[in-house]
Amino acid sequence: MRPDLILAGAGLANALIAIAVAEARPGTRILMLDRATGPSNAHTWSFHDPDISPDWHRRLAPAIRCRWQGQEVRFPDHARVLRAGYASVGGEGLSLLLAATPGVTLRWGAEIAALDGSGVTVGNGERIEAACVIDGRGAMPSRHLVTGFQKFVGIEFEMDAPHGVARPVIMDATVTQQDGYRFVYLLPFSPTRLLIEDTRYSDGAALDEEAIAVSVGGYAEAHGWRGREVRRERGVLPIALAHDAASFWSEAESGAVPFGLRAGLFHPVTGYSLPVAAQVADCVPATRLTTDAVFAAVRAHALSRARDDRFLRLLNRMLFRGCAPEDRHRVLSRFYRLPEPLIERFYAGRLTRLDRLRIVTGKPPIPIRDALPCLRERPLLAAAS
Numbered sequence: 599m600r601p602d603l604i605l606a607g608a609g610l611a612n613a614l615i616a617i618a619v620a621e622a623r624p625g626t627r628i629l630m631l632d633r634a635t636g637p638s639n640a641h642t643w644s645f646h647d648p649d650i651s652p653d654w655h656r657r658l659a660p661a662i663r664c665r666w667q668g669q670e671v672r673f674p675d676h677a678r679v680l681r682a683g684y685a686s687v688g689g690e691g692l693s694l695l696l697a698a699t700p701g702v703t704l705r706w707g708a709e710i711a712a713l714d715g716s717g718v719t720v721g722n723g724e725r726i727e728a729a730c731v732i733d734g735r736g737a738m739p740s741r742h743l744v745t746g747f748q749k750f751v752g753i754e755f756e757m758d759a760p761h762g763v764a765r766p767v768i769m770d771a772t773v774t775q776q777d778g779y780r781f782v783y784l785l786p787f788s789p790t791r792l793l794i795e796d797t798r799y800s801d802g803a804a805l806d807e808e809a810i811a812v813s814v815g816g817y818a819e820a821h822g823w824r825g826r827e828v829r830r831e832r833g834v835l836p837i838a839l840a841h842d843a844a845s846f847w848s849e850a851e852s853g854a855v856p857f858g859l860r861a862g863l864f865h866p867v868t869g870y871s872l873p874v875a876a877q878v879a880d881c882v883p884a885t886r887l888t889t890d891a892v893f894a895a896v897r898a899h900a901l902s903r904a905r906d907d908r909f910l911r912l913l914n915r916m917l918f919r920g921c922a923p924e925d926r927h928r929v930l931s932r933f934y935r936l937p938e939p940l941i942e943r944f945y946a947g948r949l950t951r952l953d954r955l956r957i958v959t960g961k962p963p964i965p966i967r968d969a970l971p972c973l974r975e976r977p978l979l980a981a982a983s
């Protein structure tokens with residue numbers, strides 16, 4: 599049967615569209631196609647409680663693997679417990695939620711060889727058409743988006759004894775600084791189950807997985823933790839330094855609707871994409887389900903978001919271009935001394951004008967002389983073209 603909506607890629611962003619459309623427009627036939635052979639547990643998608651709306655908390659509840667009250671950060675010069683709750687969606691939970699979502703057909707092992715605004719061609723030559731086609735096949739480099747990188751390897755351990763970590767540690771930056779800003783991220787899934795993720799904010803995208811895995815092992819050992827590896831995740835995420843969203847969207851015109859990382863829809867500083875994907879997914883069922891109408895709605899949202907994110911990209915340029923790699927941790931340490939409501943609005947991408955002033959005034963994150971060359975994003979875009 600001809601679908602109403604084709605979602606190319608069954609990753610996080612398209613999954614959220616499927617869930618939003620199925621709820622708002624019951625009876626819609628949604629076809630999701632993904633090249634992977636089946637659901638994967640290679641991700642935990644986490645978010646801070648204030649990041650998403652009550653509707654999304656309800657919709658994602660069946661896929662939540664773990665929830666925590668509070669979180670903490672650790673730096674050489676201070677540590678802090680923050681009040682905001684935190685939650686993680688697991689890959690398996692998300693697949694089960696999709697399987698239970700009415701109207702959704704998910705085809706694994708479907709390599710998309712070509713797609714346009716009216717349909718897709720799968721690897722075996724099969725052509726499938728729909729009124730609306732959305733392309734969520736993950737990040738694609740663009741000369742209109744200049745980035746640094748957040749690289750990480752996370753290993754989930756089942757420890758031989760309780761690890762004693764009470765809540766997520768979003769950043770433990772007391773570790774030796776290496777390959778840019780380095781910190782360790784901890785998620786305690788149970789008293790003996792712990793994800794230890796070694797992360798670097800680096801200028802280059804090369805990921806030496808084995809070397810970072812050794813660092814994770816060293817961190818565990820230094821804390822006296824022994825256990826067996828049960829799961830591993832890795833990633834190289836873009837951190838936006840400069841973005842010309844208008845040119846990006848002009849180039850995409852007349853094709854399928856780009857979505858998720860493919861559309862540059864992620865938090866410029868943290869690289870998180872769940873909150874923004876949830877927000878933008880809501881605008882899909884709110885419009886006519888045709889490629890043109892959804893393209894216009896997602897484009898409008900993305901352009902407005904890219905304007906709002908100018909300040910966050912400036913912070914990234916200060917971090918990546920105005921600061922020596924080994925000094926980057928000082929900028930973050932200073933940031934995490936700011937009031938908690940401001941930190942929550944920062945994560946959720948809802949900084950007010952006053953928040954922005956607060957971040958750069960007083961003692962600026964980096965000396966003014968180093969900040970000045972970072973002010974404009976055009977030179978970076980011009981160099982990339």
Ligand SMILES: Cc1cc2nc3c(=O)[nH]c(=O)nc-3n(C[C@H](O)[C@H](O)[C@H](O)COP(=O)(O)OP(=O)(O)OC[C@H]3O[C@@H](n4cnc5c(N)ncnc54)[C@H](O)[C@@H]3O)c2cc1C
Pocket residue numbers: 606607608609610611612631632633634640641642643644645708709710711734735736737831832833834835857858859860869870871872873
């Ligand atoms: C290990 C890891 C942990 C992360 N943790 C968080 C987190 O805690 N919180 C957060 O907000 N963000 C997190 N992120 C960042 C971001 O949320 C994810 O990268 C997210 O998965 C991006 O969603 P997406 O749908 O755009 O792309 P993806 O989820 O990568 O989905 C793209 C899909 O398209 C499929 N595909 C690609 N090409 C084709 C093709 N030709 N034919 C068919 N299918 C194709 C892929 O198989 C994939 O399933 C994490 C990223 C990684 C890698």
